[in-house]
């Protein structure tokens with residue numbers, strides 16, 4: 217085992233401050249970015265988790281919700297002209313008021329009624345699936361029972377984390393835009409973002425009078441007979457459209473949706489601020505910790521110098537030590553963020569940690585540690601072997 | 607090649623030869639001269655003892671001889687090097703790495719490393735392979751009687767054992783010149799005796815030029831040569847017949 221690694225393991229308490237500083241810097245950036253990515257993913261989950269291989273929108277659309285994304289209804293049969301296309305359904309969304317209802321027993325006293333609480337009314341976002349088997353609009357993680365439940369008219373499904381907010385539970389009746397619906401299923405993993413969301417079938421949406429029936433529909437969700445090469449088919453569909461639409465593969469759209477988040481000035485400022493803060497905290501504390509650690513071993517370093525070990529070799533020991541401190545910091549940061557993520561998801565906040573984010577932040581933390589190591593090299597000059605001769 | 611000092615000298619050949627060493631330190635507005643034109647030499651196979659009261663310049667002398675502290679004047683020839691102080695700092699480091707061992711009053715062992723690792727570390731910087739470094743380090747530690755304690759960290763070693771690890775670390779390189787500065791003054795009589803005997807062996811058995819600085823007159827018994835220095839000047843230089851079985855009686 218190398219001197220640097222042995223020292224880190226043996227004197228781990230001394231390095232805890234640096235490791236914790238790195239972990240907190242990492243947590244700051246990972247959690248912030250993760251929350252924003254999570255929110256973005258929440259908005260687009262209905263499409264990103266669907267079985268749509270290709271999504272067709274207006275040529276000018278940059279993301280699912282950025283700019284005009286709906287298309288004329290006549291595009292649907294045109295898209296079916298491509299031989300590889302299996303199913304085309306328009307993405308539809310609506311919104312309305314959702315009110316829990318209370319069965320009030322007329323014999324109850326006023327006090328008992330007060331204890332039950334007033335019925336709640338919320339504005340909700342309504343997402344739509346088709347209930348025919350394997351429909352393109354059904355998210356791939358929906359169970360068959362869930363789809364069966366929604367197949368009944370006037371039923372809705374609500375994520376478990378949204379239920380309390382809406383004041384309902386499984387089997388409850390509620391008023392959606394004044395019409396009675398039943399909570400027939402509970403979702404998990406679809407926490408609501410800004411606004412509570414409910415899911416219903418296109419049929420139910422039609423019955424409550426909110427389905428798109430006009431000449432314009434939402435983005436088209438396209439399922440291919442063979443979904444293994446969506447890029448090729450997407451290019452062909454684009455050629456077919458002669459510029460009147462633009463086809464995206466699901467991955468392209470997901471990427472564009474995620475990237476769009478980071479074109480929001482305020483997000484860039486918040487995350488940028490976290491990065492700057494994280495770097496300052498990380499470097500300052502890691503630097504001081506390493507300096508202290510070198511000073512604590514300065515006589516030992518000096519004795520190596522006396523025995524002829526060059527200054528360059530001592531510098532390499534310090535840099536190796538910094539590297540290992542960085543590695544431990546990365547592990548601590550990811551563990552901490554993961555724990556916070558568990559806590560957050562128990563409270564309906566998704567912290568998304570895509571591998572690329574982990575790699576970037578991990579690399580950043582190691583760079584911070586190495587930079588701190590470079591800054592603390594100066595202190596090695598104090599390892600004067602002549603000082604050992606007294 | 608220089609005319610006097612040699613790398614692979616037989617017992618009695620010169621290993622170090624210094625002429626006219628002057629070393630000054632800043633002190634207030636002026637300077638104090640700590641070495642006042644010292645001529646010094648040491649031979650292969652000799653345990654050369656440098657004695658003198660505290661502050662007389664003993665440590666400064668070996669710092670100048672070993673390339674650790676540049677003297678203002680004078681020349682040091684060591685082994686095959688003519689005028690050590692003409693070399694670049696990197697070359698002086700290399701010279702020490704190849705040829706010099708050091709033992710200090712403090713032990714200066716890394717708290718995280720086992721006895722074996724302390725010794726191996728230096729050998730690896732000398733360019734030895736992992737296996738050879740391990741073998742050499744084990745041998746050196748066995749030679750100082752620490753065979754059973756190879757895997758102990760300094761925290762579980764006694765002061766005498768720590769100093770023996772430091773000696774093993776210096777001897778494992780098989781140095782041609784071994785500098786020791788007050789190697790026994792942090793130890794009790796018994797451990798001090800073990801240490802001085804090891805230095806005696808390094809000279810007799812390995813042919814190293816051992817230069818041992820001390821203010822403890824009882825160590826004289828093991829020396830081939832005793833040099834007294836006072837106030838930066840060598841006042842006496844005598845050869846004597848060492849007694850390898852001398853006893854360092856009481857605690858000092």
Ligand SMILES: Nc1ncnc2c1ncn2[C@@H]1O[C@H](COP(=O)(O)OP(=O)(O)O)[C@@H](O)[C@H]1O
Pocket residue numbers: 605606631632640658659660661662663664665666667
């Ligand atoms: N780096 C230094 N700066 C100033 N004075 C020093 C320094 N090193 C040693 N001295 C002085 O030089 C004198 C000789 O020191 P030293 O060689 O350590 O003596 P010894 O080892 O014989 O006790 C002492 O008076 C000491 O104070």
Ligand SMILES: [Mg+2]
Pocket residue numbers: 605606664665666787788
């Ligand atoms: Mg001294």
